[in-house]
Every structure is written in C-alpha cells, then in structure tokens.
Amino acid sequence: MPQEQRPKKLLDQMREVLQTQHYSIRTEDAYVDWARRFILFHQKRHPKEMGTAEIEAFLTHLAVERHVAASTQNQALSALLFLYKAVLHQKVESVDAVRARKPKRLPTVLTKTDALRVIHAMVGVPQLLAKLLYGSGVRALECARLRVKDVDFAQHMLLVRDGKGKKDRITMLPENVVAPLQEHLARAEQVYATDLVEGYGAVYLPYALERKYPHANRE
Numbered sequence: 001m002p003q004e005q006r007p008k009k010l011l012d013q014m015r016e017v018l019q020t021q022h023y024s025i026r027t028e029d030a031y032v033d034w035a036r037r038f039i040l041f042h043q044k045r046h047p048k049e050m051g052t053a054e055i056e057a058f059l060t061h062l063a064v065e066r067h068v069a070a071s072t073q074n075q076a077l078s079a080l081l082f083l084y085k086a087v088l089h090q091k092v093e094s095v096d097a098v099r100a101r102k103p104k105r106l107p108t109v110l111t112k113t114d115a116l117r118v119i120h121a122m123v124g125v126p127q128l129l130a131k132l133l134y135g136s137g138v139r140a141l142e143c144a145r146l147r148v149k150d151v152d153f154a155q156h157m158l159l160v161r162d163g164k165g166k167k168d169r170i171t172m173l174p175e176n177v178v179a180p181l182q183e184h185l186a187r188a189e190q191v192y193a194t195d196l197v198e199g200y201g202a203v204y205l206p207y208a209l210e211r212k213y214p215h216a217n218r219e
Contacts, residue, residue, distance in 0.1 A: 203218075
C-alpha cells in the first residue's frame, strides 16, 4: 500500500501560493517570515483559529513595543492579509491597529561629489555594482539579477526584466562601466566553468522554470 502523503505545512503552502502568483523571491521570504512571527507571537496557535483581533494585536505590538517603521508594519499587514485571503481563504474584516508613525523628515540625498567619493573609496566588484546602480538607476535586486544577455554593450543599454510592478524596461549602461564590466564577465566565465566541473554553479530560477527546464540552472 502506498503511504499517504502528509499535508503540507502552512508556511510551505503559503510559499507555494506566492510562487504560483509570481511574487519575487524577496517578497516570498518576507511574507513567510511575517506569517511565522505572527504564529509565534500568539503562542503557535494556528491562524485558522485566529482572525482580525489577533492581527490587530500583532500589528499594535509591532508599533508600540517593537517601534517598527510604518513601511515595515504595512508589509506585515500585507503578508497577513495574503495569508488569510490567498492561502486560508478566510475573510478578514477591517483591521484597526495602532499604526506606526511615518517620520516627518526630508530624505537624505547625496550630492554628485559625495556619491563619487563613496564610489571611489570602493574597489573590485562592489565598486562595479555601485557604478551600475548610480549610473543606470537600477535597483539593487535588479542589478543582482542582471544576466549577460541583458547587457547590450553595442548600444550601451541594460534590459531590466521583471522589475518593480513586474514590468520590463530599458535603461542606459554608463560609459565608464563598459570596460570593467567586460573584464568582470570574462573572469566570471572562467570561475563559472571551474564551478561546473566541481559540481557547483547552479542558480535560482523563478516560477516553474526549474521544473520545466531541469538543467537550465547550470547552463
């Protein structure tokens, strides 16, 4: 007799739904972590046994006891609403918790001189990434996810795939980054070839690509 398959744990179910709905890996990790914290805060009670009152208590705790930023509290709320609506399929009434205060201050913006001083104090790959971020305007995660095929050296362009709002866009490739980036890619190709020989070199693939193309993460 075949063994009965155990039902998946709630957080695993949540991660699976997040992947199905094509959330980014960073959002996936953050939402699952907030669900875990919520459960631990309420002495490991199952979320099915809880609801709006427990969500409000947790969010109030974050604002009053933990003193989190408004954006952090909003992310926690979004994660819990996703858990109840998309995973548990339970209706959540209007949440009325103590809200974290948004700081009333102007953002700190570096001048061009200050930014260049910071960049020039860096070396190696971190400096290359900083130049890409500053010169092209890409976000940190977008920069980390750039692929070789997304860099157009001939037209000095970068293709940013699945950026904020799950949109693709084109941005400029700074002139002063072209040569060091080409040198970096040449070195990376040598390291990657060595990693493959030694059984390493696999990369994260989004959505169902890992199942659809089982060898693509090493190609």
